[in-house]
Amino acid sequence: MTRPELRLILLGFFLISASSAPVKKTQDVNIYSFYINSTVTSRYATTIITSRVANRLNESQEIFFEVKIPKNAFISKFRMTIDGKSYDGVVKEKADAQQQYSQAVSRGQSAGLIKSVGRTLEEFKTSVNVAALSKVTFELTYEELLTRRLGKYELLINAQPMQTVADFKIDVHIHEKPGISFLEVKGGLSTNDLANAIKTTRADSDAWVTFYPTREQQTKCKDCDKNGLKGDLLISYDVERQNPNGEMKVSNGYFVHNFAPLDLPRIPKNVVFIIDRSGSMHGKKIEQTRLALLKILSDLSEDDHFGLITFDSRVDLWKRELLKATKTNLDDAKSFVKKITDRGSTDINAAVLEGVNMFKRQPQAGSASILILLTDGDPTSGETNTERIMSNVRKAIGSKFPLYCLGFGYDVNFDFLTKMSLENNGVARRIYEDSDADLQLQGFYDEVAVPLLTDIQLNYKGVSNLTQTNFALYFNGSEIVVSGQITDNNVESISTEVIAISKGSKVTYQNTVTTKDVIDVPSEHEDFVERLWAYLTVKQLLDKHVLLEGPEKEAVKNEALKLSLKYQFVTSLTSMVVTKPQEGDVEVADKPKEGKESHRPPVSSYPPLPPRIGYGLSAGSGFPGRIGQYGPPPYPGHQGRPGLPGQPGHPGYHGILRRPDWSSGSAGVIMSQLDSESEADLGISYVMKTPIMAPTHVTRKLVAPTQSVPAVRNNRFLLPADGQTKPLCFDVPIPHKLKLLQDSALGFSMNGESMAKTGFQQITIHYKTNHHLTINTNSINYNDGQNNVQYLWGQEPSQHDQEGIILILRDNEMDVTIGSIRVVIVLHKKRGDVFLWPVVWQQPENVTLAGILGKDKISYEEIQGSTLKIMDNDVKASWDEMPDYRFPSAPVVRCWLVPFQAVMNGEISDFTVTHL
Secondary structure, eight states: OOOOEEEEEEESOOOOOBTTOOGGGGGGEEEEEEEEEEEEETTEEEEEEEEEEEEOSSSOEEEEEEEEEETTOEEEEEEEEETTEEEEEEEEEHHHHHHHHHHHHHTTOOOOEEEEETTTEEEEEEEEEEOTTOEEEEEEEEEEEOOOBTTBEEEEEEEOOSSOOSEEEEEEEEEOTTOEEEEEEESGGGSTTTGGGEEEEEETTEEEEEEOOOTTGGGTSTTOBTTBOOEEEEEEEEEOOOOTTOEEEEETTEEEEEEOOOSOOOOOEEEEEEEEOSGGGTTHHHHHHHHHHHHHHHHOOTTOEEEEEEESSSEEESOSSOEEOOHHHHHHHHHHHHTOOOOSOOOHHHHHHHHHHHHHHSOOTTOEEEEEEEESSOOOSSOOOHHHHHHHHHHHHTTSSOEEEEEESSSSOHHHHHHHHHHTTOOEEEEOSSTTHHHHHHHHHHHTSOEEEEEEEEEEESOBSOOOOEEEEEETTOOEEEEEEOOOTTOOEEEEEEEEEETTEEEEEEEEEEHHHHOOOOGGGTTHHHHHHHHHHHHHHHHHHHHOOHHHHHHHHHHHHHHHHHTTOOOTTEEEEEEOSSTTOEEEEEOOOTTOOOSSOSSTTSOOOOOOOOOEEEOOOSSSOOOOOOOSSSOOOBOOOTTSSOOSOBOOOOOOBOOOOGGGTOOBOOBOSOOOGGGGOOOOOOEEOOSOOOOOOOOOOOBOOOOSSOSSOEEEEEEOBTTOSSOEEEEEESSOEEEEEEETTTTEEEEEEEOSSSSEEEEEEEETTTEEEEEESSEEEEEOSSOEEEEETTSOOEEEEETTEEEEEOSSEEEEEETTEEEEEEEEEETTEEEEEEEEEEEOTTOOOBSTTOOOOBOEEEEETTEEEETTEEEEOEEEEEEOTTSTTOOEEEEEEOOHHHHHSSOGGGGBOSOO
């Protein structure tokens, strides 16, 4: 029998397939832990994808690791960890990596590569040989700046594991200093069957989105089956914009300025659509183009002027002049569009020049002019030399207005369209041949449909090494981002000035900020602004590199290369070299051009692949993408890579606990390589909830106010509120032995003994009559009535599954699932204090449990000042703050502090116990 060959994909997607094909072989490889940790800080996204895989066979097998990332992102780290030893990818200049690559290919080994896949993704892959009954950890980091489009930022996380995973987590943390104005989660994984596995938590400037599906839930989504998840989450958000001067953030000698003013009058626009009708547009392409144009024409404002040009080897104008978008003119134009048919060859040069002439013949004062070209192929008629076409267009436009180029399909010369649009202050966008091509066309138009400012110039004092500071147009729903370096350490303030043309007048935005006022980035995040600056600088230098020639081109290339190497970005100028443990095997990964695969031979160097059976998951971004790292929620916290966004917290490494040898009656810390087959098959239905509580009816009365600084020490609990971004909180005096959670029908109870200062020193969980879990700040003891097993905080992360009880021990968390209840006990170490904090993560649907943590979410209404209406009662509250200990990072959040009785409908004595 031949040795099985496995293939692993991660988009964050990990897909594994076996050449021996039988489905029963899929358990020969077990993904026992899978995390995607994403952090967005001031729109800069860092994603860490970590997969831990065990080889169940008694023989070694090759595992191929493929990761799909957003095309706009830069990979900045890749690591494989085998038997405690790490193998890191190193970013080098392509020329330096070439020799190692050639040697690998000459030995017949596979070469790593990155290639384009689909609309918004690129695929990175490598492989490693995993010994019998051994484990491998893959970790990949990529970074990206989210782009604002149509008034929102979008983060897309796609999941297709093709295997249920016991410890499966997606954590997204968003931090925006001005505040988050809205947050929305959609996508295939937000359907009814999985809605309860998604949690969103908001507090002032932060938001957390988490996805913790149980194994059973991983088979329940719309497109899911026994092989696990298949779908995506789409997280959309925007920020508050109260300051018209924009948002400034300074950290570690760098700054970033986000500028997106609101409440500006729209500027009337002149738009000319130049439509390719050559023979290659036959069929669905031309049909979808007509549909898109008809919708776009309907969206024009009456004070806009427009023109239509169609071309093949001949150029035809709907009208010679720009016409106002009146109903009569629009109806006439729509009749013209409906008659567009494909024919002939492609004269791009003549068509674009005719569009420019339309603007020149009829200039419109106080308006913004835009040219939009749609084509699906190379120039094949008239002037066909692309360099001369670009020269002709550049001279004709003369930097007076932008040219946007839309390339339909993959036959188009996208490099040519990209360069021509960049030379004329525009962008190129590929339109994919698919059923929604008309929506893609319309979506692009919507982005440029409402110009608000023209001729924007941003000026700064006290800084240097600036990214782009002049922009032709600012559109509604977009954002201008400028970053730079503060080279003078003595600079105490930064002056900003934005000069632009609004509707009929010149506008100026001026502001001065002191560096002290805006340095609010935690120390573990301190160089994220520097990395944002490096990312944006490299992106813009690579665009310039496309345009320049001669010594200037070489100088720009060298600067982009220098920054790519310094920050370990995989760009079009660099390659990632991965040295594997097998006798120094080497793989090299390159970043491809848009629409093209790596120039290195991707197929011949790989052995034939079997049909994919697969395990895994995937993470990407909507248009731009992004992320960082935060841990479980409602408790974010994942150990961040130095210099990247990410609160300190659990590293998230997971091992697996062996089932104790009950026959020998042995106790102690019992470890093994793998779970048994039966341990992977447990299925439990959950409804997932944040730590929540809901009061029953209280007699209407005015409750006395609670002081923000209580006379006695308290444990303060957070209580999320339905339909409100401001949570409630209440105090419980300490010390006490508290009934935390109780489900009498299940036979479950959780009690806790509070400490003299903060948190709990011991928490016990009881299930039925024979299962007891005792957790203190040093250890965790589990007893099933016959045997006792002890786990230690800080030991190798582990899993244990027996008799409907699932224990997952992480670095600073004990994750406990019993029946339909899931709780997490978080270990905190703050300023010399060590304490526990309980978090209810899942509980039965439509069931209110007893205990401090057993209530449903509560609703309230702000009446006036600090008075709230809670369950028809007027309650005095105070606006206070507290550390949110549900998260390992314990972020400080603001909340309405209310009396215990107002939300719990009882006295403290009703929630105490005599014995844990």
